[in-house]
Amino acid sequence: MATPTTSTGASNKLLLAIIAIFLPPLAVALKEGLTGTFWLNLVLTLIFFIPGIIHALLVVL
Template sequence: MLYVTAFFLPPLAVYLKQGATTAFGTNLCLTMLGWLPGVVHAVYVLARDKQQQQQRYQHQRQH
């Protein structure tokens, strides 16, 4: 669902996932420069966060 939000409102998707962080500010600026850079950045942030969650889960299962 966040990926759909990232397509229509990229800063909102980043905010919902990470809160008011540097990534949110960066995405807001990119979206103001052009919609497409904001979408690309939002998808990147969401995918990176998902990968980090999977790595943490794998690490917890090992210990």
């Protein structure tokens, strides 16, 4: 049986992964804050959506 912290950690990763697919900059901001990683993801998302999703998933997972 998994401990509650492990279950919560897995739930957070799953939720962040789902957010990363639909709103990549939000997922990166929730994980990293408003750092350079967020701004890079925002630019990637604005240029073309798919690179933003890939970058967000790499950051989140």
